[in-house]
Each structure stands twice: as structure tokens, then as C-alpha cells.
Amino acid sequence: MALDQDRAAGSLYRKVAADLREAITSGSFGEAGRLPAEGALAEQYGVSRGTVRQALALLRADGLVTSRRGTRRVVLGSARVQSFSELLSFTHWARSMGEEPGGRLESLVRRPADAAEREQLRLEPGTEVYVTLRLRTLSGTPVMVERTVYPPRVGELVAQLPPDVVSHTEPLREHGILFTDADHTIDVVTASADDARLLSCRRGSPLLREKRRTTDPTGTPVEWSQDRYLPGTVAFSIHNSLASSALSRHARDED
């Protein structure tokens, strides 16, 4: 079996991984079945065993397969959204669920960074930051309030975007601002007066909060954000194993 066209960008092992991912998801190896041996896959794809192992490491990190020395790999689950871009971008996430994302800029101010902001964005004292407050909607209904602090270099670009632009990350990428690494913290807070007004809930009612600090490949912080979701609209899901872990966000439907 050959690797057709360009099922995944660039590297060979990504193509192999994509192909295997699809095979697993479509049930080619059975529900809890076993994968072919690494050597067999290597021959099948016409690549070295090392390349196959790189591909399998990706699937392992996504929780699709287990692996244990001595036995063939076992299919664990199937079909997981690609985690990173979906977690980072509200817009991307919403679209992948078939919902129509919306956003309304409530305020955008420019002011000196306070101590906490300087710490998070690694800025010199006196540096000015851009602070946005946005209400995010899913097919018209408000679900989230987003407070984001940008360093000057990024904020200047954000300030020039039209106020009704849906996605922020996409236009930023075109200006050379790359989002590659993020730290997230998830907890519960109570709604402030502003939150309550925007989300149409009672003041003090619980909200699911995600704090996020994003950096580019050089380690420079590009964003510090605090998102507050109405309960029942989202849940965060993570797979982890002794080897690695992967995160995604999804809508709440089941219980």
C-alpha cells in the first residue's frame, strides 16, 4: 500500500500517522483489536521502522493506541479532534462542531501593564498593554466572556482589526505572530457584575474559567487571556498516559 497524495503536510511519519489514524477510526483493526507489528507496517509503507515508531508515538500521545514491550499495540479509542488549534481558537473549535462562532468587542483599552501582567507577558515596567473584553457566541447565544491582554507588538495589530472580526488568531498569523505553546489553567469562579450582564446570568453564579498564556516559538509571550464559560456549554477533555497527553475541548451534551 502506498501513501497517496498529500494526506498530511511534509514529513513522512505524519503521513503514516494520518493514514493509520484513519484506518483505526474506520475500524480496520477492530474495536479493541491489535495493530500490525512495527516491522510489518514499515514494509507496508516502504519506510524504516524508526519512521513507523515516530508515527505511532503520535497516535500514542492522542490516546488512540497503547503500547507495551512484548506484544502488539492495542487499539484504545478512536477519533479525537486535533487538540492544539482547537483549544487555542474559539473560532476553529466552534466550526469543527458545526456551530457558527460569533464575537462582539465590548471594549479595547490601552494602558500601562500592572505587576501581574508584566510578570505574565514578561514586560519591562511602564510598558503599555492592550486589553480587550469580548463576548463570544455560539450560533447566536452568548456562552463565554473573554478578557485578553496583549503585549504592544501584538496589541497594535489587534487594535487595527475591525471590531466585528470573528477570529483573532487567523489574521495575526498572517502578520507573523505565531501561537505555538500555551499554558492553561481550569477552575471555577463566580460571575462578576460584568459577566452577569453579558452572559445573562445571575451575579455570583458559577462559571468555568480557563486562563491561558500563549507564547511563540522563541518563548516570547503573545497573549494572556481569561475566558469564562457558562456552565453546560463546554467541557475540557484530556487524554494522558505514562508517555504523553493530549487535550481537547468539546461541547457538553451527555452526562
Next chain:
Amino acid sequence: MALDQDRAAGSLYRKVAADLREAITSGSFGEAGRLPAEGALAEQYGVSRGTVRQALALLRADGLVTSRRGTRRVVLGSARVQSFSELLSFTHWARSMGEEPGGRLESLVRRPADAAEREQLRLEPGTEVYVTLRLRTLSGTPVMVERTVYPPRVGELVAQLPPDVVSHTEPLREHGILFTDADHTIDVVTASADDARLLSCRRGSPLLREKRRTTDPTGTPVEWSQDRYLPGTVAFSIHNSLASSALSRHARDED
């Protein structure tokens, strides 16, 4: 520089990773400094470049360093708890924070699995499961209610444990029950009457919920659990990058 003693179990690349992790955390390369080249590290540790790359992949997944083709790696953050075991075991997590974990078994019943439980634990209709309800404490104060469903093979062992045993996962491991992969879902729920009584909060007050399904290396589910935390006691933190992601749990202190 040689790799002293047994800083990490088994494999060479883990030892190198552990050593580098410590060096980064102790600030040997500066706050946002750059790491030595892979080749230099390989020579330093007396291993091949491939092994160094395996080690660096671990640090990358933990969000300690970035990497980009063409330039040296950059130190991103520092000091992250080892995610998997800490997320899985309340006991392990509590101890790593210097708190004294406690637990009290409220109830343990054996009954036929319902449809949802059969689905999660992949059981045949009519199979019996063991269901536990435990109150978890941190240095004496209640923080979490844990409802766990075990398949028969595991439940039989759990039922034989003394009711005041602190850790469940440790004795299970000694009986050959291995926890290697887990899927987590995090959201917000309101406290039931039971929750409220055990956690000394009002009924209907918000709780941070973590649902968890754990499997062993063969893909067999060994546990399905639902933990409900009092707000302000924990937060979940995740690092993710274009390459991979890592998860941990930590106490809430800052804001």
C-alpha cells in the same frame, strides 16, 4: 559530565531528560536562555544525538523548552510536576504538595452495571460492578467526593482493602492492576444533597467535576470515576504545543 547514579529509572534518555530538567529548573541556562546544541549535549553525556533528541522530546511535551528548526532550543518555563501519576492518584498529588491526604469510605455496594457503566467499562450485560463513594480530605478538611465504578476483577480487590486505606492505586498495582491510560473530562456541576452533606456546602452550589476513565496497557478499562471538588481547592493545568501536551493538577493559591 557523567550521569551519576540512578536519577531516573531504566532508560538512558530518561536519565538525560531528568538531568536536563533539573538543570533548567535550577536556572543553569538562564530564565529564557538557550540550550546547548543537541550535538554538544550528546558529547557531554556520552550518548548519541538520537538519545538526546528523545530526552528533549520529553521536555518539549512538558512545556519546558521550545524547538524550531534552525535555532537552538529556548527555555520556556520551569518546574512542572510529573503529570500522569499525580493526576491519577489523589494521594500522590496531595503528598507532592506537602499536604496530608485522607480518605473515608462512605459506601461500597455491589450491583449489576447499568447501560452507561457497561459502555464505559466495556462489560457484558448482567455483569456486576463495585461502586464506591469516598470523601477525600486534605490535611483534615474535606475537598472532594469521589464516586468510582470498578469492574469485577478490580472491584474484588478494592472490596478487600481496609476502609481507611489512603491510597487505592498503590495496593492495586501490587496486585498486578496497572493504570496506564486515562481520559479525563472537566466541567462544572451543582452539588447534590449527598455532595452538600459530605462537603459541608449548600445544595446546588457549584463544584468542579472531573470524570475519568482509566485503562490498563491491554486497553481493558479498570476504573470509571467521577470526582467533585470544592471550588478553590484545586485547578487543573495543561500545557500544550503544536507537538504535544501535558496535564497536571495543582492547588489553587494565586488568582
Next chain:
DNA sequence: CGACGGAAGTTGGCTGGCCAACTTGGCCGG
């Protein structure tokens, strides 16, 4: 019939080497 032992199969780990893609910084020319 059951327990034990060994062989075959499989993954984990490590080496050494090679080339491509990319970044950075310095040199040189306009």
C-alpha cells in the same frame, strides 16, 4: 491433565550516519 520451559514474535532503546530546511550573523558591495 497441569506445570514448566523454551522458542518465536514484538516493542523499547541506542548507535552512527546522512541530508534537507531553516536561522543567524557577518561580510561585501552599492
Next chain:
DNA sequence: CCGGCCAAGTTGGCCAGCCAACTTCCGTCG
């Protein structure tokens, strides 16, 4: 003085091979 080009340095990716550790299964022996 600025801009572009070029070379060195660095990471990404791939290959071929080797051995160790572990699991599974089958055949043999008691």
C-alpha cells in the same frame, strides 16, 4: 550606512542495524 548574499550552525527527518526485555504460545515432561 544600508541591503543583500553567503556560510556556518542548528534542528527536523529518515535510514539500517543491533541487542535487550518482555509476552505469548506451544510442546514436553511429570
